[in-house]
Amino acid sequence: MTLLAVERIKLFTTRSPWWCALLTLLITIGFAALIAGTTDSGVGTVASTQFGYSFGLAVIMVLAALAVTTEYRFGTIRTTFQAVPNRTSVLLAKAGVVGLLALVIGEIAAFGSLGISMIIQPEADMALNSTAEWINVVGIGPIYALTAIIGMSVGLLIRHSAGAISLLLIYTLAVESLVGLIPNVGADIQKWMPFHVAEKFLTGDGATRSGMGGPPLSTSPxxxxxxLAYFAGFALLMLVIGIGTARKRDA
Known part of the structure; x- marks a missing residue:
């Protein structure tokens, strides 16, 4: 508990988590308001309220990466490792705090997006009547939390803010989409890309869209x-690699 408290204090005494949290909420909820305000009256669905979650996901990655790289930049991670030689415990505590923060942000963003859409389109059927619709909304939090762990792990591997953030954004915004364009094997590889699989958890077979457009559905089998288990396993693997690397390197 002491380590968790220390990591919480270190995280929240810097500005970046506050700005990233605010930006995530503004982007996701603002995008939901834009969708609801520009579609025909009564056409909105639960799924359409969550179309902007991927933009917030990118900011969560930045938040998580900065939680680590900022400490390396200013040398505070060295002081922490001197005080607590067990680096694994320190980094697990940091992962827990960052993941929990991302979970809370994700749930607020998801229900905020649903709420603003209901206000703009009160005549639309946006009630959470099925398990798929609940997952579509509540599932944003766990995906954000696991994404934060991935972002933190990349930060541990690279240790430089610009490099870690650039790699994370390029991968999520471009690589997984471009892989599908590789002749013959691209589509088969894309089915198993982590964020492509995470999309399958949130949207399933797309039944909650009820004819609405939006991002392409996941082709994961x-x-x-x-x-969700696959995505969680990938996040855990990245964390193990990140912690293992941090234990071997000088702080």
């Missing part, structure tokens, strides 16, 4: 439950 996994069920939503296994898709």
């Amino acid at each position: 996994l069920s939503p439950g296994w898709a």
Whole structure:
């Protein structure tokens, strides 16, 4: 508990988490308001309220990466490792705090997006009547939390803010989409890309869209439950690699 308290204090005494949290909420909820305000009256669905979650996801990655790289930049991580030689415990505590913060941000963003859409389109059917619709909204939080762990892990590997953020954004915004364009094998590889699989957890077979447009549906062959497990396993693997690297390097 002491380590968790220390990591919480270190995280919240810097400006970047506050700005990233605010930016995530503004982007996701603002995008939901834009969608609701520009579509025909009564056409909105639960799924359409969450179309902007991927933009907030990118900011969560930045938040998580900065939580680590900023400490390396200013040398505070060295002081922490001197005080607590067990680096694994320190980094697990940091992952817990960053992941929990991302979870809370994700849930606020998801329900905020749903709420603003209901206000703008009160005649639309946006009630959470099915398990798929609940997952579509509540599932944003766990995906944000796991994404934060991935972002933190990349920060541990690279240790430089610009490099870590650039790699994360390029991968999520371009690489997974471009992989599908590779002749013959691209589509098969894309089915197993982590964020492509995470999309399968949130949207399933797309039944909640009820004819609405939006981003392309995931082609992953996994069920939503296994898709979440797959994404969680990838996040855990990245964390293990990140912690293992941090233990071997000089702080």
